[in-house]
Amino acid sequence: MSENTAAERKTALSGIQPSGNLTLGNYLGALSNFSDFTNEYNCFYCVVDLHSITVRQVPAELRRRTYEVLALYIACGLDPEKCTLFVQSHVHEHAELSWMLSCFTMFGELSRMTQFKDKSAKHADNINAGLFTYPVLMAADILLYQADVIPIGQDQKQHLELARDIAERFNGVFSPTFTVPEPYIPKVGANIMSLAEPTKKMSKSDTNENAVIRILDDRDTVIRKFRRAVTDSDTSVRYADGKDGIKNLMTIYSCFTGKDYAEIEREFEGKGYGDFKTAVGEVTADGLAPVQKRFSEFMADKAYLETVMRDGAEKASRTARKTVSKVKRKLGFVTL
Ligand code: AQP
Numbered sequence: 001m002s003e004n005t006a007a008e009r010k011t012a013l014s015g016i017q018p019s020g021n022l023t024l025g026n027y028l029g030a031l032s033n034f035s036d037f038t039n040e041y042n043c044f045y046c047v048v049d050l051h052s053i054t055v056r057q058v059p060a061e062l063r064r065r066t067y068e069v070l071a072l073y074i075a076c077g078l079d080p081e082k083c084t085l086f087v088q089s090h091v092h093e094h095a096e097l098s099w100m101l102s103c104f105t106m107f108g109e110l111s112r113m114t115q116f117k118d119k120s121a122k123h124a125d126n127i128n129a130g131l132f133t134y135p136v137l138m139a140a141d142i143l144l145y146q147a148d149v150i151p152i153g154q155d156q157k158q159h160l161e162l163a164r165d166i167a168e169r170f171n172g173v174f175s176p177t178f179t180v181p182e183p184y185i186p187k188v189g190a191n192i193m194s195l196a197e198p199t200k201k202m203s204k205s206d207t208n209e210n211a212v213i214r215i216l217d218d219r220d221t222v223i224r225k226f227r228r229a230v231t232d233s234d235t236s237v238r239y240a241d242g243k244d245g246i247k248n249l250m251t252i253y254s255c256f257t258g259k260d261y262a263e264i265e266r267e268f269e270g271k272g273y274g275d276f277k278t279a280v281g282e283v284t285a286d287g288l289a290p291v292q293k294r295f296s297e298f299m300a301d302k303a304y305l306e307t308v309m310r311d312g313a314e315k316a317s318r319t320a321r322k323t324v325s326k327v328k329r330k331l332g333f334v335t336l
Helices: 024-037 059-075 093-102 107-111 114-122 129-144 154-174 219-227 244-257 261-267 273-299 302-331
Strands: 010-016 041-047 084-087 149-151 182-184
Touching: 010 024, 010 129, 024 041, 024 059, 024 149, 024 244, 024 273, 041 059, 041 302, 059 084, 059 273, 059 302, 084 302, 093 129, 093 302, 107 129, 107 154, 114 129, 114 154, 129 154, 129 302, 149 154, 154 182, 154 302, 219 273, 244 261, 244 273, 273 302
Parallel strands: 010 041, 010 149, 041 084, 149 182
Antiparallel strands: none
């Protein structure tokens, strides 16, 4: 992407929940694309801790992971001098705008969200209101910063569409207030699947460790998990229907090598799945190694991470405050 001057810049925003150890899905679908936006866009990247409490978290782990996600942002090339890195709960306007937007969101719209249906089935003992209104908070995250583009994986597309509908509805009632955001979904890597059940997305909260590659898994673990990945009874490496496991592995291989599917098929012609799985493991481990090294360096310097959090919260608050006061004025609240 080319470099734009500050005045020409549009805004990009995205976030990741500190709800588990991040996966290859989070990396390829979101994180690894974030730094591409920093030259051309005014970027806000947040650790969305408010979202993560829709599912029960162990407080000490949530705290540790919040530092970890921030360290991963920086390890993946996000320079805190060039973009705003912050923690969602440090900017209270997210919760404030979320309430106001919830009054512009329909019950029926939220009921149709597939993530709500999936997570309610997974956490049947804790179907809380936050799980239901999660997409409104996500709309607030985006609309607070008047974001133009939202880099996300395929699974978040439905939530982004709802954020657009909420923005258009509010703008229609009160005159233009919010920028209507566009998703940026990568062509390859937007939908990384579980290694154990390749029709299901890879999720950080999956309890089957063999289903998930963690960004911080060591080389041997990465290769071992790929070698165990579920495939099919065929033996040829082909991107074809009915071969969900192999298609997923080809996607991952493509993301790390830049090769397209036809090239990958040629490369592994006449070779078995075993060789292919090992090769996918090796390119993944090689691709993650530099991120892991930088991550350890940043995690060893908590004071630095806290400075980044503090500066980021201040910068983010400046924009968030402006939007919230505009919304309050439009709604008719008395402002002093
Ligand atoms: N499997 C995936 N493939 C591609 N992209 C993915 N993302 C998540 N899983 C995949 C993208 O990662 C970003 C951050 O996701 P999130 O933390 O907001 O939560 P999520 O989408 O609910 O991700 P998880 O890993 O499935 O978390 P849990 O298990 O806690 O629900 C988003 O841009 C998402 O699209």
